[in-house]
Amino acid sequence: MAKIFQAPKAIPSLEVLLNDLKVGTLVRTPGDFNAFNFADAYRATGGFPVLSLSFRAAAGGLRKNPKPLASALPAFFANLLPEDKLREAMEKHHAGNVRAGNDFDLLAALGADLPGAVRVVPSDGKTAISEDASKDKPKARFSLAGVQMKLSVMKNTGKGGGLTLPMGDEHGQYIAKFPSTAFPGVSENEYANLALAAAIGMEVPERELVEKSDFDGIPEEFNTLSEGKVLLVKRFDRGAGGERIxxxxxxxxxxxxxxxxxxxxxxxxxxxxxxxxxxxxxxxxxxxxxxxxxxxxxxxxxxxxxxxxxxxxxxxxxxxxxxxxxxxxxxxxxxxxxxxxxxxxxxxxxxxxxxxxxxxxxxxxxxxxxxxxxxxxxxxxxxxxxxxxxxxxxxxxxxxxxxxxxxxxxxxxxxxxx
Known part of the structure; x- marks a missing residue:
């Protein structure tokens, strides 16, 4: 059955999943209020597996559902989204389907590949639009918190190898952190500091320095003008088989x-x-x-x-x-x-x-x-x-x-x- 696509800005409600378990629903009400409600079946478990410690009551179980918020998501969900320049780039990438500054729109667009094991999908079974209708090209749909220009990427295993953005329903296994004109050598700086942390016995993700030329098909809005090495870090919220952690x-x-x-x-x-x-x-x-x-x-x-x-x-x-x-x-x-x-x-x-x-x-x-x-x-x-x-x-x-x-x-x- 063919997917039915829907623009994120037109989606009225989202199912919140922890891997494949429904934990609740995010609803956009008239007047641009956003409400999150836990699913009855999830509440009956006492709130396990854990979505966030912020939702847990001191005496055990889950807190009451958060109060609806005007033009804002509950803090847990707002923290899943990119910030500043990275957010601007992602909003530009989804221009026409996501309104600038609208957290619900952006979460709906990027909900297939969020940090951790959280996913959000339209409640009506449709798919948040992931294609450029004019060019019939899939859109990047990942979210990484923070302000630095960084992308969730995947390694190509076919001929030629290289690195590329996951598009449509694909998922990245690495975070690529790009060089900065404001902070020269920032990739090498972090690479050496991660190596130091590993040398003194701390748990550190796998990392390597790669060239910008190793990347294929990066959309213009994500491409920085800075020259230099790119720091590639293995995502510790993804398992060896791509499972979400x-x-x-x-x-x-x-x-x-x-x-x-x-x-x-x-x-x-x-x-x-x-x-x-x-x-x-x-x-x-x-x-x-x-x-x-x-x-x-x-x-x-x-x-x-x-x-x-x-x-x-x-x-x-x-x-x-x-x-x-x-x-x-x-x-x-x-x-x-x-x-x-x-x-x-x-x-x-x-x-x-x-x-x-x-x-x-x-x-x-x-x-x-x-x-x-x-x-x-x-x-x-x-x-x-x-x-x-x-x-x-x-x-x-x-x-x-x-x-x-x-x-x-x-x-x-x-x-x-x-």
């Missing part, structure tokens, strides 16, 4: 909109949530990653750059692999932490005293937190200076990372004296 970032966990990802919580809030939802060990692994963030000068680890992942039956979260790891200080010398750590954001202020405040607010044992920081300082200095991947980082960028690391080592080493 559910994830949620901490903006979703806390029910916070993307616009407030730098201000609506502090790092101890994430640690506390990890203790409650996962384990104290997961919270201490988070501390190790925080210490890496500080010593390498990464000022962009906001709420959306930390995630939970749901393996197996999806009932119990774990801390997801570390991602978006790079040094921002080469580009923004006065940069600071994205969120508050022990009441401070300035890197140089993060002495042992700040980590103690953080530990107390997160209700973690001070000695364990201080030891985690000390161990990371030692491990980074053991591996960074001889790391083979340093060779790909532009000289000026590398010099600034090295300078920051030398400044921060004695500051963080005060944790060993307390």
């Amino acid at each position: 559910h994830i949620e970032d901490f903006a979703q966990v806390f029910g916070i909109y993307p616009s407030r990802k730098y201000e609506a919580a502090a790092y101890h809030d994430i640690a506390s949530a990890l203790v409650a939802a996962v384990s104290p060990a997961a919270a201490l692994e988070f501390v190790r990653r925080l210490a890496l963030t500080v010593i390498t000068g990464n000022g962009d680890m906001h709420l959306k750059n930390w995630s939970l992942i749901y393996h197996g039956n999806g009932d119990k979260p774990e801390l997801a692999p570390i991602y978006d790891v790079l040094s921002t200080v080469p580009y923004i010398p006065a940069d600071a932490m994205a969120l508050s750590l022990g009441g401070e954001r300035s890197f140089k202020a993060l002495t042992a005293q700040r980590w103690k405040v953080f530990a107390n607010r997160a209700r973690l044992p001070e000695p364990a937190v201080l030891k985690a920081v000390t161990d990371i300082v030692e491990s980074v200095n053991e591996h960074w200076w001889s790391l083979p991947e340093r060779a790909v980082v532009p000289e000026k960028v590398l010099e600034r990372i090295d300078e920051h690391l030398r400044v921060m080592t004695p500051i963080l080493s005060t944790c060993a004296d307390k």
Whole structure:
């Protein structure tokens, strides 16, 4: 039976699926109000597999259905969509079928390939339009959260290989992060920092540097003018066979909109949530990653750059692999932490005293937190200076990372004296 296509802007309601399980319905009402209601059968399970911790009641089970919102989606769904330039490019790609700034339209258009295991499909069984009617060409229908120009891509296994955008019902297995005119060497910077994280024992997705010429058929609206390497990262929310693995970032966990990802919580809030939802060990692994963030000068680890992942039956979260790891200080010398750590954001202020405040607010044992920081300082200095991947980082960028690391080592080493 042939598919019946429908423009996203004309779709009145969407079924929300977790893999193939219906969990609820998003409805667009007159006056442009958006309402999300859980399915009765899903509510009867107590809310398993988990869609989001933000929907769970403190006493167990699901909260009441969220109140309808004027011209906005509930925060969990808003966080599934791209932001800024990436959003503008996707809206241009779907021009005529998606209205600029309309979250419901964009979610309907991209619902087949969202982050994690969530899918949204029109309730009437039709398919959100995925073709350019004038040219009879399929449209890209993936969504990646964030602002950087990055694409969900697939490797061609046929003759010639190469990389291409998934079109229509195809799904990407990799995230391609393109170079930036504003931040030279950003791909190489992140590649080296991911290699460092792996060298000191952190869980890191597979990654490689590739050429822009390796990509085939990238639509003009997604093509950047920047020259340089592209960072290709294996998606950890996709299994070896293409199966979806559910994830949620901490903006979703806390029910916070993307616009407030730098201000609506502090790092101890994430640690506390990890203790409650996962384990104290997961919270201490988070501390190790925080210490890496500080010593390498990464000022962009906001709420959306930390995630939970749901393996197996999806009932119990774990801390997801570390991602978006790079040094921002080469580009923004006065940069600071994205969120508050022990009441401070300035890197140089993060002495042992700040980590103690953080530990107390997160209700973690001070000695364990201080030891985690000390161990990371030692491990980074053991591996960074001889790391083979340093060779790909532009000289000026590398010099600034090295300078920051030398400044921060004695500051963080005060944790060993307390």
